[in-house]
Amino acid sequence: MGSNGWNQSAILDIARQLRDEPGALLLILRRIQDELGWIPEQSVPLIADVLNLSRAEVHGVATFYHDFRHHPPGRHVIRLCRAESCQAMGAVALARHLEDRLGIGFGQTTADGRFTLDAVYCLGNCACSPALTIDGDIHGRVTPGRLDDLMAAVEERRS
Amino acid sequence: MKAVVYVPCDSGALSLGADQVARAISREAARRDLDLHLIRNGSRGLYWLEPMIEAVTARGRVAYGPLSADNVPALFDAGFLEGAAHPLCLGLAEEIPLLKKQERLTFARTGIVDPASLDDYLAHGGYEGLARAARLNPEQIAEEVTQSGLRGRGGAGFPCGIKLRTAMQTAADRKYVVCNADEGDSGTFADRMIMEGDPFVLIEGMTIAAMCAGAVYGYIYLRSEYPHSARALNAAIAQARARGYLGSNVVDSGKPFNLQVRVGAGSYICGEETAMLESLEGKRGMVRYKPPVPAVCGLFGRPTVINNVLTLATLPIILARGGAFYKNYGVGRSRGTQPIQLAGNVKRPGLYEKAFGVTLREIVYEYGGGTASGRPVRAVQVGGPLGAYFPQSMLDVPFDYEELAARNGLLGHGGVVVYDDTVNxxxxxxxxxxxxxxxxxxxxxxxxxxxxxxxxxxxxxxxxxxxxxxxxxxxxxxxxxxxxxxxxxxxxxxxxxxxxxxxxxxxxxxxxxxxxxx
Missing domain, CATH: 1.20.1440.230 (NADH-ubiquinone oxidoreductase 51kDa subunit, iron-sulphur binding domain)
Structure with missing residues (x-):
């Protein structure tokens, strides 16, 4: 086990399992992100070795895509849509509400590790704006009051 | 008789509590000892009425909405399973005026069928297009698509028939079909609705494109923000494969075609076709120089047909009904229909499929009902984040590739986002x-x-x-x-x-x- 609970053999298993797929590098990174919730920097040389690529090539892909995290996320991840339709329906106020309540900005995690706040540019839920996801579950027509309820509910579910 | 109720599993409906409504219906039916069959359909696209459920009655499907789980016991008391009156009753779903006024070709089945059932797809005219394509030669398929006037619905508006013919005529040991399902344009959600509500139509469309171009393998490049689409597509692909609609001998045509879903990683630029190819190859999503165009040299250096979800999902009806049938809809050089996605500050946001030529004013006011806030409309953005903003005074522009371009705008993927007068x-x-x-x-x-x-x-x-x-x-x-x-x-x-x-x-x-x- 590495620090932060990741496991070298788990990464090697994923890389070896997918190495022969066309376009394997993105598949491998996607799988690591999905299973670990982030992509530890130490996985870069491991993947490079399995795919016979340079570390630079692996690093380049890992840092190109917004989905790939380079630090572990908080226990709960909130992704607020900040695109046009949601802006037109109050996403700016929701953004301020979240920043105030959590005391962090977008792309940050609270010091106690409870919440990570991310921006997303369109969830395809524009007809139910404003929209956000909490731990992957999608919510539409969200108001600050409903957001508080949803946040309380995920915290309760955990305890 | 067993009662049948439809509750959408479309992610828009889910975002408004459709799962809770479905659970409440099952719970209430069990409590009343009723034998009830619950089907999870896609959305009809009337999002201001979601979650909208439908009960199958002798008269047809009677709709109720917008619901919350709390309404469910009262619906049972009122007798909604027989289509009885209730304050939230919307009457026969097919007769809802804003649904009836549409011309649904690409969305003919979305919201109606069970997306998880190949049999339901077949019962609603599914795979008729492929059956006809299998009797034609590739040149005839390309000609039918060219005749229809179908243009790329992703945004660029390139004639689909020409793209197919180019890939068909380029000799190679292996060719691909790639579906652009990276619906990154904010304000758009039509691709998502198709994939969640009628996934087989996309699979059928890709198979027709493959048959025409001579492709053996396909990829659906899907944005990671659409997990429900991924599940629906993967389930549909598995069924199609098990029943011989995908595999080494597609519908006994002697031709092989297989496909898989590839999930992206949150990059908007990967919706650009050449960046998408780079991403599929496992690289950074960097745009390629053109020429060569992908139809000549695309994925892994092979000829590749790349089209948007809506374009590919329209091929089945064009093959089934003929290019002339499709061409009869529309105006000028914009033939057929456009699934218009209306969102932002609007009273009735949703998916409205209309023949080209409807004006922006009709879309915003007749369909949308003006702003949700009740304040005046100030600006309307057409075509996603790269589309122009139009003021009130220009809303009479017809929804049409050339008309929008003539006013320094673009049709893009057909999204319309409305702003009231508080926008800066x-x-x-x-x-x-x-x-x-x-x-x-x-x-x-x-x-x-x-x-x-x-x-x-x-x-x-x-x-x-x-x-x-x-x-x-x-x-x-x-x-x-x-x-x-x-x-x-x-x-x-x-x-x-x-x-x-x-x-x-x-x-x-x-x-x-x-x-x-x-």
Whole structure:
């Protein structure tokens, strides 16, 4: 086990399992992100070795895509849509509400590790704006009051 | 008789509590000892009525909505399973005026069928297009599509028949079909609705394209923000494969075709076709130079047909009903129908499929019912984050590729986002540059650097610093981005910026005469 609970053999298993797929590098990174919730920097040389690529090539892909995290996320991840339709329906106020309540900005995690706040540019839920996801579950027509309820509910579910 | 109730599993409906409604219905039916069959359909696209459920009655499917789980016991008491009256009863679903007024060709089945059932798809005319395609030779398929006048619905509007024919005529040991399901344009959700509500139509469309081009393998490049689409597609692909609609001998045609879903990783630029190919190859999503076009040299260097979900999902009806049938809809060089996605500050947001030619004013007022806030409409953005903003005075423009382009706008993927009079258009212009800076792949300078400089220049104009010089600079910068960017991201970002500047100069702290400078 590495620090932060990741496991070298788990990464090697994923890389070896997918190495022969066309376009394997993105598949491998996607799988690591999905299973670990982030992509530890130490996985870069491991993947490079399995795919016979340079570390630079692996690093380049890992840092190109917004989905790939380079630090572990908080226990709960909130992704607020900040695109046009949601802006037109109050996403700016929701953004301020979240920043105030959590005391962090977008792309940050609270010091106690409870919440990570991310921006997303369109969830395809524009007809139910404003929209956000909490731990992957999608919510539409969200108001600050409903957001508080949803946040309380995920915290309760955990305890 | 067993009662049948439809509850959408479309992610828009889910975001408003459709799962809770479904659970409440099952619970209530069990409590009353009723034998009930619950089907999870897609959405009809009338999102202001979601979650909207439908009970199958002798008269037809009777709709109720917008519901919450709390309404469910009262619905049972009222007798909704027999289509009884209730304050939330909407009557027969098919007769809801804004649904009835549409011309649903691409969306003929979405919201009606069970997306998880190949048999239901077949019962609603599914795979008739492929059956006909299998009896034609590739040239005849390409000709049928060319005749239909179908153009790429992803945004570029390139004639689909020409693309198919180019790939068909290019000799290669292996060819591909790639479906662009990276619906990154904000304000659009039609691809998602198809994939969640009628996934087989996309699979059938890709199979027809493959048969025409001679492709043996396909990829659906799906954005990671659509997990429900991924599940629906994977389930549908597995069924199609088990029943011989995919595999080594598709519908006994002797031709092989297989496909898989590839999930992206949150990059807007990967919706650009060549960046998408790079991403499928496992690389950074960097835009490629063209030529060669992908139909000649695409995925892994092989001829590749790339089309948007809506384009591919329209091929089955064109093959089944004929190119002439499809061509009969529409105006000018915009043939057929456009699934219009209406969102933002609007009373009745949703999916409205209409023949080309409907005006923006009809869309915003007759369909949308004006703003949700009740305030006046100030601006309407058409075509996603790279589309122009139109003021009130220009809403009579018809929804049509050429008409929008003639007004320095674009149809894009068919999204329409409405703003009321509280919007600050200088902020929206700045946001357009900011979005471009965030999502630029970085390959060409006008896009990579220009977008950041654009934000700074707009900030200076708004701060009233040396306005005249900065205005000249902004126009010059937009000119460079428009004409020297490698792809549409840098090339079209000036559209929202310059339209905001032209029609709403006051928001930039400029006098009305600023508009006349261009």
């Amino acid at each position: 258009m200088a902020e929206m212009a700045r946001y357009a540059m900011e979005f471009c800076a965030r999502e630029s792949c970085g390959k060409c300078t006008p896009c990579r650097i220009g977008s950041t400089r654009g934000m700074e220049v707009i900030d200076r104009i708004v701060a009233r610093r040396d306005q005249s010089a900065n205005l000249t600079l902004l126009r010059d910068l937009c000119d460079t981005m428009t004409n020297a960017s490698l792809c549409a991201l840098g090339g079209l970002t000036p559209l929202p910026v310059l339209s905001a500047l032209k029609y709403f100069p006051g928001d930039f702290g400029l006098g009305d005469d600023a508009a006349s400078l261009d």
